[in-house]
Amino acid sequence: MRARQFIATIAQPPAAPKTPQEKEALRDSAKLILFFCLIGVLIVGVVWLLLARHRRGVQQALASREPPAPPGPSAWEEAGRRAAVPPPDALEETHAGVTPPMKRGAAPVALVTGAAKRVGREIALELARAGCDIVFTYHQSHDEAQSLAREVSELGRECTGFQVDLANWREVEALAEQLSKTLARLDVVVHNASTFEPSPLADIEPSEALRQMWVNALAPLMISARLAPLLRQSPLPGGACIVAMTDMHSLGRPRRRHAAYLMSKGALNEMIHALARDLAPDVRVNGVAPGVVAWPEGDAEMSDEEKARYLRRIPLGRAGSPADAAKTVRWIAFEAAYMTGQIIRVDGGRWLT
Numbered sequence: 094m095r096a097r098q099f100i101a102t103i104a105q106p107p108a109a110p111k112t113p114q115e116k117e118a119l120r121d122s123a124k125l126i127l128f129f130c131l132i133g134v135l136i137v138g139v140v141w142l143l144l145a146r147h148r149r150g151v152q153q154a155l156a157s158r159e160p161p162a163p164p165g166p167s168a169w170e171e172a173g174r175r176a177a178v179p180p181p182d183a184l185e186e187t188h189a190g191v192t193p194p195m196k197r198g199a200a201p202v203a204l205v206t207g208a209a210k211r212v213g214r215e216i217a218l219e220l221a222r223a224g225c226d227i228v229f230t231y232h233q234s235h236d237e238a239q240s241l242a243r244e245v246s247e248l249g250r251e252c253t254g255f256q257v258d259l260a261n262w263r264e265v266e267a268l269a270e271q272l273s274k275t276l277a278r279l280d281v282v283v284h285n286a287s288t289f290e291p292s293p294l295a296d297i298e299p300s301e302a303l304r305q306m307w308v309n310a311l312a313p314l315m316i317s318a319r320l321a322p323l324l325r326q327s328p329l330p331g332g333a334c335i336v337a338m339t340d341m342h343s344l345g346r347p348r349r350r351h352a353a354y355l356m357s358k359g360a361l362n363e364m365i366h367a368l369a370r371d372l373a374p375d376v377r378v379n380g381v382a383p384g385v386v387a388w389p390e391g392d393a394e395m396s397d398e399e400k401a402r403y404l405r406r407i408p409l410g411r412a413g414s415p416a417d418a419a420k421t422v423r424w425i426a427f428e429a430a431y432m433t434g435q436i437i438r439v440d441g442g443r444w445l446t
Contacts, residue, residue: 200226200250201329202279203426204272206259206316207286209234211387212338214241215415216283218248219423226251228272230286232258259286259312260304269319279320280327281426284313284337284361289393292353302353309357313337314364317378325375331430335378336422337365341440344382362436369434377433379425384440386413408442 208217208229245252327333343358369378
């Protein structure tokens, strides 16, 4: 009897609300449920439209896309391969077929960085004696820059100097842009500018290490890259030439207390090798690695005892001169037509001891 009563009770419909307040609460609940249902439908519709539009965009992009290019060689494989060397007749055709925006009889143009003093000055004069018009940079040596311009003019060659801080990348970019727009031709670039400062590990500062890296390696890289199109147009029989002045001690004979300097010159050495491949066959890229061809100045100046000790390790028994380095640069630029990617030591035999 109790079971039948329980079943009958749950089978009966719920009692209708009896008071006006209950009826009002029920209507409010129904309205709220309806509102949320409409919001849900709206959100679903918007999402569906966005997905449909995205799907159409992807399909159109796939339809208009060109077939993918075949994958290139692995960078690691490429690094181990030799550069393909074109035959001599192809090289002759390459250079003979170029018609640069200048007269064929115009003088070759050489850019020498850091040319106001010491080795850079002698390089500029040597290239002027070889028949080049000279463009050069200097940093703070204004009087020496003016006297260099006069000497080059006395040799019958044109000369233009630019004051540039090669540690400032904006000035480097501005120089390269100006030269690329104003020079009718460019045949030789000599990266001579360098900063040489000792860097004992206990005193080393990031700013000084970065400055040496900028001046000694990054500025040469950026100048070479920006002026490469102009260099490729050189009508010289062997093509244009880049010569980077590096250091014998950066090739495996490091000097103590000069880690930052040697790191920057080590980077310059690898730039020589890399650009020799990147710019071939139109532009040759080589380096000159002097020993002592001009004794260091400033903070890096050596005492008489240090100089004597250094000279005792040179088989030729003497220091070199700026002219020794300059004549090597001239030979590379105008006579070594079948040489690229090489670094020549000019050190009196110091490497051997």
